[in-house]
Amino acid sequence: MLHHRVPTRFxxxxxxxxxxxxxxLVTTLQGLMACLQADFLRWGAFDKCPRLASHTAEGVIxxxxxxxxxxxxxKYVNGHPHNGRLGLPTVMAFGVLADVHTGTPQLLSxxxxxxxxxxxxxxxxxxxxxxxxxxxxxxxIGNGAQSEFQALAFHHLMGIHTLRLFDVDPSAxxxxxxxxxxxxxxxxVCHSAEExxxxxxxxxxxxxxxxxxxxxxxxxxxxxxxLNAVGGDCPGKTELAPGVLQAASVFVEYEPQTxxxxxxxxxxxxxxxxxxxxVLAGLAPGRTTADQVTVFDSVGFALExxxxxxxxxxxxxxxxxxxxxxxxxxxxxxRNLYGVLSRTPSRxxxxxxxxxx
Amino acid sequence: MLHHRVPTRFxxxxxxxxxxxxxxLVTTLQGLMACLQADFLRWGAFDKCPRLASHTAEGVIxxxxxxxxxxxxxKYVNGHPHNGRLGLPTVMAFGVLADVHTGTPQLLSxxxxxxxxxxxxxxxxxxxxxxxxxxxxxxxIGNGAQSEFQALAFHHLMGIHTLRLFDVDPSAxxxxxxxxxxxxxxxxVCHSAEExxxxxxxxxxxxxxxxxxxxxxxxxxxxxxxLNAVGGDCPGKTELAPGVLQAASVFVEYEPQTxxxxxxxxxxxxxxxxxxxxVLAGLAPGRTTADQVTVFDSVGFALExxxxxxxxxxxxxxxxxxxxxxxxxxxxxxRNLYGVLSRTPSRxxxxxxxxxx
Numbered sequence: 001m002l003h004h005r006v007p008t009r010f011x012x013x014x015x016x017x018x019x020x021x022x023x024x025l026v027t028t029l030q031g032l033m034a035c036l037q038a039d040f041l042r043w044g045a046f047d048k049c050p051r052l053a054s055h056t057a058e059g060v061i062x063x064x065x066x067x068x069x070x071x072x073x074x075k076y077v078n079g080h081p082h083n084g085r086l087g088l089p090t091v092m093a094f095g096v097l098a099d100v101h102t103g104t105p106q107l108l109s110x111x112x113x114x115x116x117x118x119x120x121x122x123x124x125x126x127x128x129x130x131x132x133x134x135x136x137x138x139x140x141i142g143n144g145a146q147s148e149f150q151a152l153a154f155h156h157l158m159g160i161h162t163l164r165l166f167d168v169d170p171s172a173x174x175x176x177x178x179x180x181x182x183x184x185x186x187x188x189v190c191h192s193a194e195e196x197x198x199x200x201x202x203x204x205x206x207x208x209x210x211x212x213x214x215x216x217x218x219x220x221x222x223x224x225x226x227l228n229a230v231g232g233d234c235p236g237k238t239e240l241a242p243g244v245l246q247a248a249s250v251f252v253e254y255e256p257q258t259x260x261x262x263x264x265x266x267x268x269x270x271x272x273x274x275x276x277x278x279v280l281a282g283l284a285p286g287r288t289t290a291d292q293v294t295v296f297d298s299v300g301f302a303l304e305x306x307x308x309x310x311x312x313x314x315x316x317x318x319x320x321x322x323x324x325x326x327x328x329x330x331x332x333x334x335r336n337l338y339g340v341l342s343r344t345p346s347r348x349x350x351x352x353x354x355x356x357x
Numbered sequence: 358m359l360h361h362r363v364p365t366r367f368x369x370x371x372x373x374x375x376x377x378x379x380x381x382l383v384t385t386l387q388g389l390m391a392c393l394q395a396d397f398l399r400w401g402a403f404d405k406c407p408r409l410a411s412h413t414a415e416g417v418i419x420x421x422x423x424x425x426x427x428x429x430x431x432k433y434v435n436g437h438p439h440n441g442r443l444g445l446p447t448v449m450a451f452g453v454l455a456d457v458h459t460g461t462p463q464l465l466s467x468x469x470x471x472x473x474x475x476x477x478x479x480x481x482x483x484x485x486x487x488x489x490x491x492x493x494x495x496x497x498i499g500n501g502a503q504s505e506f507q508a509l510a511f512h513h514l515m516g517i518h519t520l521r522l523f524d525v526d527p528s529a530x531x532x533x534x535x536x537x538x539x540x541x542x543x544x545x546v547c548h549s550a551e552e553x554x555x556x557x558x559x560x561x562x563x564x565x566x567x568x569x570x571x572x573x574x575x576x577x578x579x580x581x582x583x584l585n586a587v588g589g590d591c592p593g594k595t596e597l598a599p600g601v602l603q604a605a606s607v608f609v610e611y612e613p614q615t616x617x618x619x620x621x622x623x624x625x626x627x628x629x630x631x632x633x634x635x636v637l638a639g640l641a642p643g644r645t646t647a648d649q650v651t652v653f654d655s656v657g658f659a660l661e662x663x664x665x666x667x668x669x670x671x672x673x674x675x676x677x678x679x680x681x682x683x684x685x686x687x688x689x690x691x692r693n694l695y696g697v698l699s700r701t702p703s704r705x706x707x708x709x710x711x712x713x714x
Contacts, residue, residue, distance in 0.1 A: 014683060047411055079460070094684050102445050148695035326369040327451050329467070336502070337473055342378075
């Protein structure tokens, strides 16, 4: 625990990268998946709401709060498909973990890197109950910032050995291939989404355009296929043709949010969907036959960031990572806020955690 | 401007205290009031929503987002009336200013101190159109963390020369009196809210209990009185008797939020209220007669934090305050998020702003 006078731990992008390197990527993804599974199984304990989005023509900024009555978390995340032209990431995120008992922010962490990790871990968690257990070949359509994480999570945690890759930008695919070179994965570079989907047991779509882009058509479906649709995540942004959803059993994270943001926004409000937690808890069937087509219409839900933040918080404490951030005032008399104005500022505004532990 | 690789400026509690000291408290309050006035006059330009609250028996944690289409801001704020027993502030807050064009977080700032400043500036902004211009005596009921800021703002910006003080805890009043000693204000310590209200032109209530506490009764009203009700700010937390509201013209910040959180939560949904911005814009009357009783049912609205954050951002740039916070990844190729995992961490995770300007 940090000193009570500076209770907020800050994890920078480099801190989280160090955390992943020290533990190993596979161990980190496994740990995240365990936290996600545990929290999805506590579904009823969470105070949930759809995320709060502020849309413009250029992109979206969202806040994603959630609480289990003991711990509160929120994530700030943007989605700006054209940021690449400015040398900025499409998606940037950070988040906070707070103590519900007092409202104290305990952790402020980067979540750009972490969002990619938790999204990949969630994808595998869903695929383990929705894809065929013998799945070995995955199409990965959209080879942007998330793609390495999806590729490695499905390889190490789901047994995928062959990737069929496609991106409208061949240089994105080339970067992905070079990153996967020593990882024991066979990479097949394809020239269209259709070609990538050929022979795939799992089709992962992770594209970024903010429009209704039909990445997967009905004609690309094969019996027993699992579709892991990661990229459609706001109104007007979809990846699957309506016929794909019609032909499949569709699974979602949190129905009220996915009805608005997910690929099912194209379907009538009574189009049947099953929440993933119900499958994990054994309350609803996942895949029932080898021929069934399944879709995980994933948009990203606050619970996943809650799980990721508590995972980071535990790991950072264990590995002694991060710095103490003077975000809230430390006062001898908490009613004496005015006194903060007249005191001498501390020399080191931000201190190494070990100095205040 | 910070280096584009570390675009987020961090202002700690000490940074904001330094900012206020360097400029002077009165200048800071005046500057905040000018920003508030300018933003209230742009009311229609903002994408507004009631804040998102997570309630428990012990307190509340809230997120308050707003955007004018160019700049987005949000505040995190808690309210835990019993935090004092744990040596923690009742209210703790921080906030972020982001560029809507790219979603980049530009400023992360403490807002505990700032919330007290912006609340006092908002109170005066309202009182200037709602209180009698010759107001000289103010009752200040609730002498907690906000009280010095209310006292000094009303003294320096509204011409109040006498304060009539009451708190259920006499030591809170004693602290307030000692802080106001050299400020040219006459302080009268009272033994009840009723006594404090006697002869007051303005009655400011800033109590913290999370319950329906009737601080101001109908019998305490006098013709021409202005009530600045700051403390009632969530469901089940009110300060004014229903009869007080019945007898007065009631002004609010943002009607959809105040109907739920303000003192008017006790009234029927069609109880007449006027939004402050309409008065400031000359679209609705404020005080019309010297005998009228007016109430500013203030709960705190996201626009006020937007104004405060942009004021802080400008002042911090001018005064070169704050540090560069590595909250989002700096990447040569923004699609190469995976590459962040393998790079060497920078030595100084958090850098002085001048080193990266």
